[in-house]
Amino acid sequence: MLSHIFALFNHFVTQPAYNPSVQFDNVELVDRPWFPYLCTEVEHWQWNTAGDGHYNFWVVLSGDGYLTCDRETFRLKPGMFFIFSPHQRISANHFSGPRITRFSAHFQPVKSGNRVDLDTSFRLLGREALSVSTLRRRIDTLMRIAMRREDDPLLAEHLYQLICELCSGVEIASDVLLNPRVAEAMRIFREAPSTVESIDELARQVGVSRSHFDREFTRQVGQAPKQFLIHCKMIEAQRYLESSQMRVGEIAEALGYRDIYFFSRQFKQCCGLSPISYRKQIRAM
Missing domain, CATH: 2.60.120.10 (Jelly Rolls)
Structure with a gap:
């Protein structure tokens, strides 16, 4: 053999x-x-x-x-x-x-x-x-x-x-090497999503116009910057729910949300469960 x-x-x-x-x-x-x-x-x-x-x-x-x-x-x-x-x-x-x-x-x-x-x-x-x-x-x-x-x-x-x-x-x-500006935006989204107050501000931070940033980010990453940022925030939210005792409102605030209900709706759209249900499911495993 x-x-x-x-x-x-x-x-x-x-x-x-x-x-x-x-x-x-x-x-x-x-x-x-x-x-x-x-x-x-x-x-x-x-x-x-x-x-x-x-x-x-x-x-x-x-x-x-x-x-x-x-x-x-x-x-x-x-x-x-x-x-x-x-x-x-x-x-x-x-x-x-x-x-x-x-x-x-x-x-x-x-x-x-x-x-x-x-x-x-x-x-x-x-x-x-x-x-x-x-x-x-x-x-x-x-x-x-x-x-x-x-x-x-x-x-x-x-x-x-x-x-x-x-x-x-x-x-x-x-074709898979990302533009340095796109890579820097991804790093910020991934490492500190709560610090991104607006996509316009982030585009200025990396030195390009909003329209150019949207176009290049979407072309290279396959997802619009706003969608990518939401996804990164939801990943962070899952980690908070899995490994901390923070309340849902505290998690929302830590991720830059002013409205807990908007955060909860967005979490359910992305993850299929409300934050409370997600935490219960994790703890029951």
Whole structure:
């Protein structure tokens, strides 16, 4: 069975001895057996890290979300991949739409049998594989190999081969790199939605007209800024209801609402339950 799996993997992955764009000739797996890791994240998933002491090969297999690294924000889509360097600051979020399914493998680069420190030019953010379906099959095969600890050398070899092919066969997915002004507005919406008094004021804050801001935000994010802001406020409201003892009126005020009834109607429209019913349901679980 395993021989069939390896043959299938080799059918989809060319086997370069060394790719000049990759400054190492193999990888050393880190955090076994927990990684490689494949999962579908929860609704409104968030991930924040100041970075670990290893490299992270990170692939989106399905879903919709956003990722920020090195002051650039990307709209995630299936087939995108990243290789994060040690200690990079990364944040990723899912707001709405299909949940994110991602693959992650922690590694250290190796050359001639020794760990190597890569120079800063080895930076892969927001690249896109040529074939999403082929990439999914390759990841599935990697995960099957990963189930057998005795096959770690083979797993490392195939992970390296996949990285080589992706590095040599793709271009940066420029259509998913958000305009810095749009990215900054998203950050404000996400991190401090209660501070946004009006979309007009936020547009002025990021240095564009309201009409231009509405048009560009909607084009790049797929949702009008007002709708996106409401969604961020409702996510915050859910967290307050789940993890605090604040009353509904206090939550509404904390999110910038002057009318508790308007807040409650908006919450029900977005979440399908009133704030009180939502809290009762969470506590009953």
